[in-house]
Amino acid sequence: MAQYQAVQRSGAEKAATLERALRQRSLRRRARPVESIVRFLLLLCGLVSILSTVGILVTLGENSLLFFSQRSWQQVKYDTVERAVVVNLGQEVSLAAALDAQNSYLSLELDERATLPFSEGQLIELGGERMRVMAASRDGLEVERGVNASQALAHPVDTPVFVHNERTVLLGADLRADDTVIHLSEGAAAAFQIDDLIQADEEVMRVLQVEPVSDMLAVRRGEEGSNPARHSAGLPLFSPSAVTLGEFLTGTRWNPQLGHLGIWPLLNATLMTTFFALLTALPVGLGVAIYLSEYASARVRSLVKPVLELLVGVPTVVFGYFALTWMTPLLQQIIGPQVKQFNTLSAGLVMGIMIVPTIASISEDALGAVPRALREASYALGATRQETIRRAVLPAAVSGIMAAFLLGISRAVGETMIVALAAGAGPNFTFNPLEGAETMTGHIVRISGGDISYNTIDYNSLFAIGLLLFLLTLAFNVVSGAITRRYREAT
Amino acid sequence: MATVTQQGNRGSLTRRQRISRLWSRVYQACVGLAALALVILLLKIVDDAFGTVAVVNVVDPASLVSQDGRSIEQQNAEELAGLARDYLDEEGRHFVSTDRLFTLFLDEVARTELPSSALRNLTVGQALFSGQNFPQKWADRTLFELRLPDVARVERDARARADIALLLAGNVEQGRLLELVYNDIVQVELLESWNLIDSLTRQDEIRARAARDFPQATLEFRSWLNADFLRTPGSSQALTSGIRVALLGTLWMLVIAIGVSLPLGLGAAIYLEEYARHANNHRLLRLLNGFIETNIRNLAGVPSIIYGILGLTVFVRAMEPLTSGQLAGVAGADGRTILSAGLTMALLILPIIIINAQEAIRAVPQSLREGSYGLGATQLQTIARQVLPVALPGMLTGVILSVSRAIGETAPLVVVGAATTIFVDPDSPFSRFTVLPIQIYRWTADPREGFQDVAAATIIVLLLLLLSLNASAIILRNRYSARARRTL
Amino acid sequence: MSETPKQSVQDKLEIDAMSVWYGETCAVRSVTLAINPRRITAFIGPSGCGKSSVLRAINRLNDLVPGAHVHGKINYQGHNLYDEQVDPVELRRRIGMVFQKPNPFPKSIYDNVAYGPRLLGIRDRKSLTAIVEHSLQQAALWDEVRNDLHKKSGLELSGGQQQRLCIARALAVEPEVILMDEPCSALDPIATQSIEALMRDLVHDYTIVIVTHNMQQALRVSDYTAFFNIRKREQDGVELRWGELVEFGATKQLFEEPQHQETADYISGRFG
Structure with missing residues (x-):
């Protein structure tokens, strides 16, 4: 009875309280300004990410446009052909001995006090034949014969030597x-x-x-x-030279100060480091993925996974330190002294180590998504484990592995600190992996790391490089993402 | 016929099995290789961070003994102050600099627990040195004036030099003066540094070489990572370089980056998960939401150096009045400040925070939301009281992961303009800055003897920091998922 | 627990030619029925016949499902519930819901029940306690949990207790209608029995709509029953499926003298 009364009492109180709380609440829609404001604020938070993209695009685009439209004024030069004259004596230079059509050494007779009027790389002309000076000394010149579409000819003694001079x-x-x-x-x-x-x-x-x-x-x-x-x-007097997109994309020299603005030395170095990175990372990463997905027991996985996670967590600058202070000396020991202190091979290999976990984890996802039935069917036909992996599992997972590969490329192309430390400072158009060559990212870091003045061609060129970098990585990321999504939907 | 097939089968089967086993070894080797790389990397760092060093003193302490033959350790403050006076920095000699003296004074005075900005404007006579010795004519000078005109002139003025000695002896403890004498007069110089493994295995060779090449030098075992290393700022000398400024810079940068990106990132994630998929949304809004979503995925893949370029143009240049502190009334030089760095880093980690937070929110069971709505809760109430509390640990894990990303990032900060060398602690968002990975970069690239060892010691600090952060993230995740398993 | 019946609960819930769509697929088509106040109405039918969709449409919970939309009307207290002018939040307060799987919040028992009243702005500790106590009494859970109101999380209760906690939670905001979506499907027979007894108790004060798979349960507890069935049609090589209301009437009548052959087949098939 007491309990019943208690129920009555609490019921009455509940009814009274709720009646107060619910008074004047109708089914009519109520305005909830706070809800709307919060919703709007949260939308704004989402929009910030778009601002970020817009910022990147506008920044890179605007300054790249400046770069491509900026006129750099170069001194006007013209080519003159004149008799080679020893500057301080006014003495004209001529052959000291007759020269046949094959000989590449040209002997001269010069006064002891004379200043040599020749230098390496210069173009000279004798009796209608043009030659390139390869090495110059007081006694004679080492030359390349018959250059610039001229014929190698025999020349008698005392033939006057003309030089091509570029004059401003x-x-x-x-x-x-x-x-x-x-x-x-x-x-x-x-x-x-x-x-x-x-x-x-x-x-x-x-x-x-x-x-x-x-x-x-x-x-x-x-x-x-x-x-x-x-x-x-x-x-x-100066004449204008503007950077053209064509020159930028096809040129093989990069030196903004001198008006050489071809991206290839930088792009080539990026491609080389990326190549070596993937040459390392793809087989190793794939091997790790196959091992984890097809062989490893739960216990082994729980040991291997943290190793990969640790590798992912190591900052790239640490890998750069590793490349410069360990990998390069190692390569120098193995290959020999022709390995320069900065070289693309060392940077690429270490970058490969860095990318292994990325490739391994995405490939493992792809392998894990291959239906069990496919493996069982293969085993049922008498295939060994390796045959099952190679002929049944890998082909089925190929799109996922492709996605991993593309993402790996994207990461390698965008990687900065390893190449900034180990690949070399200074653009160098070379295919020799033992030499130093500056990559696109390395160049950006070096140029912007110093005291750079705004609105110079150097400064604006950073944005053109950045834009190219952005578009490259974006393309790889988008394709990789599309592939991943497709096979996720398929499974 | 049948036997041939059988034999052929059997023969090829063993071969096939052998190949299969061989390949399984290859896969194992790949894992081994990855693990080996990590082990070598860590070994290499430890190898560099410890080892034997050959050092020599610029000034032999034996030449500093007092007339009655007491070594510098036994000399009193007055005598040590005399040494400091004798070795005051002059052209061509790099000994005790006036800047160092001034800092020393401030440090001694700072025990009165006044902020350093207030100290600068106090006169020497005002209580600070009360009861202690200082030249009477300096009583009305502020400490700041003391530093600039007078002490600078000291270098040429013998009388003022005597004043300096008095001031030192009267106000600075013997221990601090001894430190000054060691660091600025005796000055240990590093001649060569050997790695840990060499130091342990080839001791005799090292000793022989040192005896041949540096007969003056002493050999000692040095841990580049030590307490002083954490406490002192950078230096032009490997032996006295420390990471104090870089550590503080990293902290400042993190506070700004997280302070900006955390609310934005969580807000965006809540919007995308809770509001963007709403059935009643307008078609255009749905398009916009889809675009934001794709955009964030793509932003997460943008190379970090691009963010650096963005930060350079937007924060350092376009927003210079704000980031240099002009608007806040600070006379900053340019926009290359901690604030710019923090904002750049905020943009960089924003997509990471959003994606992780989205996953955490998505893991909240729909039944909780429906239960809440079913009781007449509004959307905001449901989010605030049901979704967020449950998603919080997951969100935190994501935040920790992005913090560790921010700590390790180097390239964008180089582009934004980390200072090459600074010796002063950052004290506002408008200070110039350096951070740990930048120091690693600079020191690794520094060809002078010993700096790669300094870099290795810095790497150890950085890795320990990252490891503890990641470990806490993993613990948080495991506890959270264990609880989630229990409850769902 | 016989109090004077609440005056407020006296309106019929009239569903008028309602269809529920999820994106391009139709879940249930043109349902028309009237739910009587202070009675238990059961929705029965095979899986996929749309009975749950109808139930969720009544308190507009489908609004939260991306791509879901509802055509037709539901009239209640002189409003069409799908009118622009109707506030879905207040609507859900009046038409409460209990779900198939018990979904207590990861909070204490007290906080679970007090959640609704707090949303209404009730902060006063004493009133809250009274509401919690009475709601738990109504849900016949009070005696079992009175000592651990703050100590135990709602998730630490047994399945049957959890479901009763969810009912108490729904009662705490004083709804007029309670929708129950297969409330006993996740429970053992004893817990089911106690929930059924509870429903019979509650129907004095509340209108109850229950979706159930179990026809015996419908027969045991409900006053009215609606039978839904699946319709199929081939179109352009694709099989379209949707649900339709076949028959609606007093439970006793529907089970004993079904008007449609389909109903009879379904009932006998299950019973047979």
Whole structure:
């Protein structure tokens, strides 16, 4: 009875409390501003990730555009052929002995006090044949015969030697602000064509007419918003060179200061390190995956997995240290002293170690997704374990392994610290893995790590490289992700 | 015929079995290789971080004995201050620098527990040195003035030098002065450093070489990782280099990065898991949500150096007034500050936090949500009271993982502009910074003797930090999944 | 526990030509039936006939399923529940739900029951305790758990106790209708018995709709029964399946003199 009363009492209190709480609550929709605000705020959080992408795209895109549209002004040069003259003596140089068509050594007779007018790589001309100087000494020149589409010929003694000189174009006479004709140094007018732009100091002019004989140009002054000004004789003239996408993508020299902006030295180094990384990581990673998925007992797995997880957790800069201080000396011991202190092989191999866990874990997922029935069918036909793996399991998992492979490439291409430490500083277009060569990421780190001034061609070039890097990795990631998703859906 | 087939079968079968066994060895070898790589890596680090060193003193302590023949350890503060005065930094000689003296004063004074900014403006005469000796003419100078005009002039002024000695002797303990004499006058110089394994196995060879090449030097066994290493800032000398500034820089950077990305990341994850799939969403909103989702997956795969370029353009340059501290009234030089680094890192770890948090939220059983809605809870109430408490451990695991990612990242911070060498502790978001992995990078690339050993010691600290973080994540995950198994 | 019946529970729940779709698939098509107040109505039928979909549509729990949409009307207290103007949150408070698998929150027993009232803004400790106590009494769980209200998590109870806790939790916000989605399917016979007894008790104050697989249970506890069945059709080589309401009536009548052959087959098939 007492209990019944208790129930009555609590029931009454419950009813009363709830009635108070529920008073005036109708089924009509109520506005819940807090809910809407929170929902909106959370949406904003999601949008930040888009901002991040937009930021990357705008940053890379905008500055890359600047890079491709930025005009760098180069001194105008023209080629002159003149008799080789020993500078301090005014003595002309000629052959000291007759030269036949085969000999590549050319002997000279020079005064003791003379300064050698030749240098390595120079183009010289004798009696209509052009030669490239390979080595120069006081007694003679080592040359490459018959270059630049000329024939190797025999030359008698005392044949005068001509040199090809690149000369900078200078203003031949003072220029007033209202002159429209400019005089150039001798022979320089050949370097210009109608409609070319010329820069003198701050002023830009456009060539209207070329007079090669008298070395004069008719120009329109004050182009592109610059102001016509006085210029004095001897002022070097500049012509514009803009980076073209074609040059960027096909050029094989990278030196922004000198206007060489071909990505290939950097891209090639990236591809080389990536190649060696995958050469290591793919077989080892796949082997680990096969072992874990097909052979390992639960106990072994519980031992191997942490090893892989530890490898994943090691920061890449530590791998860079490892490559530089362990792998490179090891390679030097094995291969020999031709292994440079910085080389792409060492960086690539260590990068391979770094990527092994990535490839192993994705491949293992793919192997695990192969239905059991397929293995059993293979065993039932009398196949050995290895035959089952090779002929039944691997073909079924090939798309997943492909995804792992692509993701591995993407990680190797984007990897920075290993190559920054071990692959070398300085672009170098070489296929020799024992030499140092700077990768795209390594270049970005080196250039931006120093004190870099904004809006220079060096600075803007970082973004063009970055954009290429971004697009490359994005492509590999997207394809890899698409493959992974497809086989996940299929299983 | 039948026997031939049988024989052929049997023959090939044993061969096939043999091949199969061979391949299983190959697979095992692959695992062994991966494990071996890890072991060698760790061994190499330990090998570098400890070992014999050949060191020599720049100034022989024997030349510093007092006239009555007492070694520097036995000299009193006055005598040691005299040494410091005699060896004050001058052109071409790198001994006790005025900067060092000033820091020393501040440290001694700081025991009065005043903030260092307040100290700078106090005059020498104000209580700080009360009861102690200082030249009367300096009483009205502030400590800051003391450092710049007067002490700088000291180098040429013999009278002022005497004042300095007085000030040192009167206010700095003998122990600290002894330290000063050791570090700045005696100055140990590293001639060569050997690895641990060599030090243990080829002791005789090392001794013989040292005796031949560096007869002056002493050989000693050194652990590059030691208490001083953690306490001192970087230095141009391998022997005195430490990671104090880098450790603090890492902490500052983490606080900013996590402070920014945690709320954003969890918010985005909650939105994507709880709101984005709502049945009543407009078609456009659904498109947007799908786009955000794909976008996050792709962001997670962007090379970290790209984030560095983003940080350089957006935080360092475009937002320079904010990140350099101009807006906050700090006279910062440029945008290459801890704040920029932290924000860059926040963007980098944001996708990781979101993806992990999404997984944690997805693991919350739908029945809990339905139970809550069935009682008339609004969506916000359901999320706050049911979903988040259950998903919290999983989310935390993800956060810890992203913290360890942030600790180890190097490339973006190099691009954003970590300082080459700084010796001053960061004290605001607008300080210039360095972090542990940056120090590893710089020291590894430093060709001078000993710096690779310093790098190895730093790596040990970094790896221990990461290991403890990851271990706590794993423990959290296991406890959480054990509880989840019990309850569901 | 015989109190004076609650005045509020007097409205019929009229389902009018309702269809439930999940994306492109139709779960159940044009259901029309009226659920009487303070009675137990049972939904029976084979798996996949859409009876659970109808139940979940009543308190708009389907809103939370991506891609789900409902056509037709449900009239209750002069509102169409699918009207823009109707607040689904308040609706779910009035039409409570008990699920197939007991789903107590990972909190203490007390917090489980107090969850609903707290949502309503009731913070006062004494009132909360009274509500918890009474709700647990209503769900016939009070005597078993009165000593561990705060100590034990809802998840530490047995299956039958968990389900009664879920019922207590639903009662704590004073609903008018209680929807039960196969509440006994995860329970043993003894626990089932106690839940059934509880339903008979509660029906004095509440309208109860129960989905069940078990026809004997429907016969034992319900006043009205709706029988749903599966329809199939081949279209463009794809087999389309959906559920439809076949027959609705007083339980006794439906089981003893079914109007449709289908109903008779289903009932006898099961009984036979």
